[in-house]
Amino acid sequence: MTTPAEPVLDQLGGQIFEQLDAATHDRSSGLHTPVLGTADGDLRIMVLRHVDPDRRCLRFHTDIRSPKVSQIERERSVGLLFYDRKAKLQLRCRGVARIEQEGAKAEEGWRGSDNFARRCYLAPQPPSSIADAPTSNLPPDVEGRRPDDARVEEGRRNFAVLLVRLDEIDWFHLDQNGHRRARLRWNEDGQVESCWIAP
Numbered sequence: 001m002t003t004p005a006e007p008v009l010d011q012l013g014g015q016i017f018e019q020l021d022a023a024t025h026d027r028s029s030g031l032h033t034p035v036l037g038t039a040d041g042d043l044r045i046m047v048l049r050h051v052d053p054d055r056r057c058l059r060f061h062t063d064i065r066s067p068k069v070s071q072i073e074r075e076r077s078v079g080l081l082f083y084d085r086k087a088k089l090q091l092r093c094r095g096v097a098r099i100e101q102e103g104a105k106a107e108e109g110w111r112g113s114d115n116f117a118r119r120c121y122l123a124p125q126p127p128s129s130i131a132d133a134p135t136s137n138l139p140p141d142v143e144g145r146r147p148d149d150a151r152v153e154e155g156r157r158n159f160a161v162l163l164v165r166l167d168e169i170d171w172f173h174l175d176q177n178g179h180r181r182a183r184l185r186w187n188e189d190g191q192v193e194s195c196w197i198a199p
């Protein structure tokens with residue numbers, strides 16, 4: 001039996017952002033759907049849409065009317081929890097979030113989504129509204145259907161990107177021969193300070 005190579009501390013940050021970037025295109029990856037935690041203690045799953053390794057910035061898409069948006073506008077500190085069972089990897093991240101409805105990133109997010117995904121933003125009621133009966137919260141004309149470009153464009157006003165700059169990552173690799181764990185923290189100058197920690 002061969003012993004797996006030990007991870008190299010200086011290479012971990014680069015590897016993590018490569019893995020996150022790959023997960024944006026891989027719906028089967030556990031890293032595709034992290035849990036976002038807000039400062040009010042609430043948690044929810046979101047789809048990771050885009051990764052900018054140079055800025056340590058992760059992009060998510062959301063309805064501007066959803067409760068998490070107003071919460072983030074009140075308190076910008078967020079947590080992100082990733083678990084990839086196949087890769088035996090847990091990432092516990094802390095970061096600072098912001099919401100953008102206009103500008104290049106929001107446009108890229110909107111233009112890069114297909115009409116099935118964009119259809120959600122036609123929802124008549126804000127997400128988390130109380131309903132009288134079970135509901136998809138989709139207008140009847142788009143339920144079970146892919147709307148055309150003109151129809152879906154009406155949802156643009158409800159669409160926003162949620163951008164998270166990661167400032168800390170707790171990397172945990174499960175291994176039956178002995179787990180490995182490291183902490184990466186970026187200071188205000190953008191320099192990373194990394195160390196091994198006990199799993």
Ligand SMILES: Cc1cc2nc3c(=O)[nH]c(=O)nc-3n(C[C@H](O)[C@H](O)[C@H](O)COP(=O)(O)O)c2cc1C
Pocket residue numbers: 033042043044045046047048060061062063066067068069127128
């Ligand atoms: C697999 C999965 C993926 C989801 N992806 C997103 C997403 O990308 N964006 C989003 O706003 N909500 C997403 N949701 C719904 C959220 O988890 C949440 O229920 C919704 O956004 C309302 O959250 P809030 O009340 O905290 O604003 C997803 C849910 C699941 C189960």
